[in-house]
Amino acid sequence: MKRVSILNRKNALTLFLVIVIYAVIQGLIVTDILPPLYTSTLIQVCIYVILAASLNLINGITGQFSIGHAGFMAIGAYFAGIVSVKFHGPLFLALLAGGIVAAVAGFIVGLPTLRLRGDYLAIATLGLGQIVMIIFQNMDYFGGAAGMQVGRHVNWSWAFWGTIISLVVIHNFVNSTHGRACISVRENEIAAEAMGVNTTKYKVLAFTLGAFFAGVAGGIYSNYMYFIQPTTFNFLTSFNILVMVVLGGLGSMTGSILGALIMTVLNVALSGIPSLRMVITALLLIIMMLFRPSGLMGTKEFNLNFLEKKEERTVA
């Protein structure tokens, strides 16, 4: 098998597109053309893209059913907030700390619960989300139920590049040996085990990695919003992230990005009609499930492969 160079035409083009998107939006922000509401919406899109892509790693790629993602987000949000506010640490360190603590929590919780399957895992993770919320509500160090004040340290550059790095890591993980093992667990756990795949190891690995990025997203959230409260990270937030993943298509990373984008923009666009917002969102989801139950993208990915030369494509 020929080794594919990292500097192929596809990667160069992707990088070029990413830089163009960043530069255009950054330019609009710097010149004050983009209204602050649009900037804040874009940063929220970034946060939810990381959350959806990381949940997709657990639910879509590895085929587990976790609905406690807001719990990891909360852990990341609070610990990143503590690092920024109480220790005045740099933002990078804060986000990393949030991610690592969330990953540790994911690992500890994942070890016993990932032995459960299907509904049982769903209930266990739902419980986890609630426990995390209640712990933060009752710890005075974190501000208790009244919440914690965090300054605004995140700007568009941080949110955007944080998202890109997260997506690259998740994408490369999925396409690595470990990622293939995770997919084999999703497709048929018993068969995978029979082929010598250590299923528990890969399930915990995916769960921990997913928790890490949820923590990073939480850190970006708390360092962007001025104020966080435990109730922000309730099970409705977990469901919201799950909806993004399912809307985009379970198992498709570009689907998760699309789902996060649609749900976040819809949420802001409908803010003028609070009474109808929930109805329209719910209606959209019902129609979606009726006519395209596999999600917008199914398990397919949007990529730039079609731009490649024929021989490159066959190798890839």
Added chain:
Amino acid sequence: MKKLFAMATAAVLSLSLLAGCGTTGASSNGGGSAAGGNLKIGADLELTGGVAMFGTAAQKAIDLAVEQQNAKGGLLGKQIKMDYADNKSDPGESTNAATKLITQDNVVAVIGAMTSGNTLAASQVAIDNKVPLITPTGTADKVTVENGQVKPYIFRACFIDPFQGQVAAQFAANTLKVKKAAIFIDQKSDYSIGLADAFSANFKSANGQIVSQEKYVAGDKDFRPQLARIKSSNPDVVFVPGYYGEVGPIVKQAREMGMNQAFIGGDGWGSPELFNLASADQLNNCYYVNHVAIDDPSMADFVKAFKAKYKQDPDSFAALGYDAARLMFQAIKDANSTNGDKIRTALENLKGFKGLNGDITMDPKTHNPIKDAVIIKIENGKNVFMTKVSPK
């Protein structure tokens, strides 16, 4: 057929999305030209989510205040137009709502949010953009004052929690004319501790004596051991600054133990649920401090107007929302300008404003209003307005 339906629904949905975008675009254009005849004020309220009840009550009252003001010719010769933004009872969404109101809709002032957390989340946006904000019911200390410094542009229309302790002490010393008080607090609640400290300091300075102080934790069911110790210290009055969930059983068990003293509390008592936790008979000779009382004679006009418009009784959230809106109108009138700094100065210097239950004067040092509190007496299972206590 199926496909046709799918396409039709998709078309309808995308149209509704476009319509949504259209309205936001139009409103941002309208806000740009302030001389257009409308004066825009924003409200960042909990219209959906966990505490939607607070926000919707305030929204009704604000609409009423705007209607009355516009009937009188509006403000600065313009009609007031309210822009409501829903914060979904969530701090993050409250930041978004404030950002939308201030930067997109170009409002001159913001009313809201109802809870302290949501107000804190919105306040930085208001400060950064120099737009005054007034919260109807955000009682936490740090909403307006942080690290000993008052936050510019942030005001409130309600008194802060510890003030209730002061009012309760004045009421006990001057109206009930008692000398010996016992305090029974929820030891984990800042609210309870704040009220108890203020009560104790003010009661002592009125030549009163605190004969015993006992503690419980929210969620406790049996209060008899602590009540027995309180009983043996023989107080004239027991101050219980807790929430109705524990207050009900405390009063019930105290009465069963033969304690017939008066019980006093704060606004945490104000829930109809209290009457399910103790009998009407047991709750006699109980009093609590609150922001407003619906049967207060000075509120009659507001209650009548509210009932005529909405066919329901206003609650204290509505009353404080109404006060907050009218305080802001008055400040804009005094400032004779829509400039944020001028409105802020006018709010800071507001004196003797006729609020719903008495005169309101803004304290420039804390941005807290100095206003009367009401004492509600529980009489045969009903909350009855008893008296007003002015701060000293």
